[in-house]
Each structure stands twice: as structure tokens, then as C-alpha cells.
Amino acid sequence: MGTADVEAVWRIESARIVAALTRFTGDFGLAEDAAQEAVAEALVSWPLDPPANPAGWLMATARRRAIDAIRRRAALRDRYALLAADPTVDSAVDGDVDPDRIDDDVLALMFISCHPVLSPEARVALTLRVVAGLSSEEIARAFLVPVPTVQARITRAKKTIAAAGVPFELPPAGERRERLGGVLSVLYVIFTEGSTATSGDRLVRPDVAYEAIRLTRTLAALQPDEPEVHGLLALCELTAARFPARTGRDGSPVMLEDQDRRRWDFSAIRRGLDALARASTRGLGPYGLQAAIAATHATAPSVEATDWDRIVVLYEALGRVAPSPVVELNRAVAVAMTSGPARALAIVDELIASNRLPGSHLVPTVRGELLARLGRRSEARAELELAARLCANERERSVLLRKAAALS
Amino acid sequence: MAQYMLIMRGTDESNAAMMANIDEMMATSRQFIDDLFKAGVFVAAEGLDDAAQGVVVDFSGEAPVVTDGPYGETKELFGGYFMLDVASKEEAVEWARRVPAAPGSKIEVRRVLGGDETPESDA
Secondary structure, three states: OOHHHHHHHHHHHHHHHHHHHHHHHOOHHHHHHHHHHHHHHHHHHOOOOOOOOHHHHHHHHHHHHHHHHHHHOHHHHHHHHHHHHOHHHHHHHOOOOOHHHHHHHHHHHHHHHOOOOOOHHHHHHHHHHHHOOOOHHHHHHHHOOOHHHHHHHHHHHHHHHHHOOOOOOOOOHHHHHHHHHHHHHHHHHHHHHHHOOOOEOOOOOHHHHHHHHHHHHHHHHHOOOOHHHHHHHHHHHHHHOOHHHHEOOOOOEOOHHHOOHHHOOHHHHHHHHHHHHHHHHHOOOHHHHHHHHHHHHHOOOOOOOOOHHHHHHHHHHHHHHOOOHHHHHHHHHHHHHHHOHHHHHHHHHHHHHOOOOOOOOHHHHHHHHHHHHOOOHHHHHHHHHHHHHHOOEHHHHHHHHHHHHHOO | OEEEEEEEEEOHHHHHHHHHOHHHHHHHHHHHHHHHHHOOOEEEEEEOOOHHHOOEEEOOOOOOEEEOOOOOOOOOEEEEEEEEEEOOHHHHHHHHHHOOOOOOOEEEEEEOOOOOOOHHHHO
């Protein structure tokens, strides 16, 4: 068994291992460290002596490392004695585990990783580390930050959770719905980063986006009665379905109207539509509405044949349940398709007048496009050049500059 | 992420063994699929009806010939599949190790080509 095999087992088992260890030890940071040590040991020993039950091996080794660590802490000697005498520890390692309990453990792990005491960056790093099982190096690569920064975020996050005395348990039912929103937003941030990298030279980082999809699927399996989880899953699947057509062979972005729709991932579209159906049992929430918009695009044969009226209605609904300037801007784009660029420009100018999206390259991008369609070429060029200056993604910037140049 | 198909290849003996314990097999299969769901990797899984109920369309002649068999010559039959969305071939193999399969059967792990990929690009 090589490194890739260890990674494969770790990907499948890490959340369950860390979750179970956290419950045994009551110490989330310790559990995570012990699990990491077990993986390090596996990387050394498995190539020479492959275990018959790799998951059990990791769990048993991690548990031993956790007990070692507790033993070293003199102040926790009593707890160690208790642990060592606890029969549930051994039975769980022997594979006699209660699957329902494990599910609750993994869910609790998701809620802890996305706990409100943590900064948004820490929530993202911790979720990718302890729930998805990514290494600090992988997280650093995904978010284009130095490895020590990720390590520091994770260490600080674990200390914060310990200092705040966050218990290892599912939030009470009343609180859960509210906290679930936080978990969903972390998954959405991860997906969005993969879907359109905020900086750097690549438009899409599919691995990051797929990691978010996978975590969202897990959450949907554990919380099947929460429509918004299915809504987010639908949104991610339907957005990711377009990835194969979103970039050209050279990595440059391809706009929606120029995409070869035959390259869309139809099984992802089908999964997205299934998830959307499950999301819409009691009316759609913000993620479900965005997914419904994505579904309208995904099922249209072309930009012209898209049901833009429906998209305008969906954006209006979204603007009511989750008002935001970005939603308003997207509504303007849809309005341009149904009622023409002049009506859309009025919406954009209102946004600018209220200064609700300062510094974003999206406002001048849309304004530039609308002005170009109205034949106001020099104003359009100035807007697109402004958009290029504000845009941090190199691929997107070069498209904007090309469009601006075409207007002179 | 890539999609892999885990193709179940039973033998007459392993299929018979499976049918003899069908309730237990169904329960363990459901548990396995549940695990796949919770790991976020499940795409699809289906079992196929008895091979004797199928037909073969044979292209060895000038025109395709449809016959009900022959299956007797092949010992290992394609009995069903799991489609998984995983990060690596190793992960697909690790899941394949965990499939509840009857003794004697085999599982073939094949990557599913995406978009405009051709088999050559898999090399």
C-alpha cells in the first residue's frame, strides 16, 4: 500500500475517526492531532506491512496516540483512568460501532468546524481539514495562501474552540436551524472559491468546488429534512455542470452565450434537478432559488431560448428573501434580456447611486456591457477598463480588456 | 474528482450463493450504499436482471444478429454496477474493497470518461 492508498482510506474515514475520538476524549484539538499522527504512522508502516483493516488500524492507532497525549498531561491523569476503564472505547475500535451515533458525531464535527466563535477563514480551513480530511498543504494550494498561514489558522481555531468551551455535541434543535445556515455558508464559500477563483491565474479550481459538493452531499445525507441543504447541493451541482464548457483549451473564460452546451455535465444536471426537487417541498429558500435560476440555464438549449422571464421572477423572489446588491446586479442582467438594456441600466445606476457594491469589478462589467448594447461605445469602454483594473482574476481581466479594446 | 464504475462480475456459483442469502445481501448492500451517500461519493447503483433474460446483439456478421445468448462461454457475468464520484483511482479501489460481494465474484474498477475525452487520454 502506497501513499495514495493511505490518502484514499483517510479521505473516506477521517471525519468518522476525528469525530469518534473527539467524543471519547472530549477534546477536539487532541483528537485532530492524534488522527494526524496516525496518518503519519500509516504512511511509514503501510507500504511495508499493509493492515487487513485499514480503517480499524487508523482508528486504533489514533486512539492510542490520543491516550498517550492524555497520559502526558499530568492534570488530566484522572480522565485517562476513566477513559482506559471505559468499555465503549474498545468496543468502538473493534468495529462494533453504532452507525447512528457516528452520523451524529460527523454532523457535530461539521457544526463545530463552522462554529460562530471562529472567523470565516478559520471555519473554512477547519472544515476542509477535519471534515474533508485535506492537508494544510492542500488547503493552502486551494486558497492561494502560504502553508504556515493555514497551519496558524487551524491551530488558532482549535485553541479558540477549547477556550470557548465549545462542547462536542449537536446544537439543540432550536439552535440547529440557525447554525445550519452558518455551515451552509462555509460550504458555499468553499464552492464559490473553486467555482470562480477570487485571485490567481486560473478561473476555476474544480478540486475545491468538488470538495464542497462532496461535503454538501454528506450534509444532505445526514440532514435529509432540511430543504436548504438540498438547495445548496442543487446549486453546486448545476453550477459545476457547466465547468467543462466554462474555459477554453488555453484556460481562458468562455462566456455563457459562447459555451458549447454539449460539453455540460448532464449527469450533474440530473443530480442537480433531483436535489432541487427535494429542496422545493416547502417553497424555496435563498440557495434553492439560486439553484432554480441555475436549473433554468442548465435546461435551456441556448441563451436566446432561455426562460429569462422566469429568471427575472426568481431574482425578484431572491431579492425579497435574501436582498443583496449582487442579486440586484444579476437581476439587472436578466432584465436586460427580457426588457432591454435601458431598463437594466436604470437598475445598475440605482445600485451605483446608493454605493452598495463599492470597489467590485462586477458593477462596471455589467454597466459596460449594457452601454455597449446601447451603442454608447466610449462610455462602455471606460467602464470595462475600470472593471479590468478592479478585477483580481487574471483570466477574467484579460477578457475585460479584450472587450474594451474591441470597442475602440 | 472523477467518476468510476465498479462493475460487479459474479460467477454462476457466487450468484447462486448471493441468491441463497438474498435478504442479508440486500441489507448489507443498503448499508453500503448508505455509506457511499454519507461520504458524498454516490452517483448511481443498479443491479441487472438474470443474464438468461438478456439478449446479445452480435456484430460479427454483415448485419447485427440478435440472439438470446450465448452466455455459457463466459464464466464471469456483469451483474450490476456502482457509479462513484471520487478523488482518485485509489479511493475507487478502496470503496470496491468494501462492496458486499459474494465469495468468488470479482469487481472491475473503470474510470468513466468525461466530456470529449478519448480512451487514449487515460494512458
